[in-house]
Amino acid sequence: LELLSLRKKLTEYLERKMEEVAPNLKAVVGSLLGARLISLAGGLEKLARMPTSTIQILGAEKALFRALRSKGKPPKHGVLYRFPPLRSAPKKLRGKIARAVAGKVSIAARVDLMGGSYLGDRLSLELERRLSEIRGGKK
Secondary structure, eight states, rough: OHHHHHHHHHHHHHHHHHHHHHHHHHHHOHHHHHHHHHHTTSSHHHHHHHHHHHHTTTTTTTHHHHHHHHOOOOSSSSSSGGGGHHSOOOOGGGGHHHHHHHHHHHHHHHHHTOOOOOOOHHHHHHHHHHHHHHHHHOO
């Protein structure tokens, strides 16, 4: 019971901090995943400066280097797998979806870093549209 209340407090704190620091990123992938991405990248500035392809596999570095060493297949997603639409997607579409999500994460992080206006809702809507295109097979 104590752990649950502590978890709730931490979640509320994270929500507030993400709203302050990276509101666009929070709108696109949520507070927890946004915070994880910032943490893995080493800060919002580093995340904003990363290419989309690197954001896509953040958290899967071990698998990437293993694949490069053994000439196996590289990972299609890292911590982005925690994004619900990606997790629930068919295996063959996960790479495309991860790429689309990473692209919007990249834009959101850059806008947040530069202190630009709030584009979170627009980015979220564009991502939803792109995900339904991918699922529907249209380009």
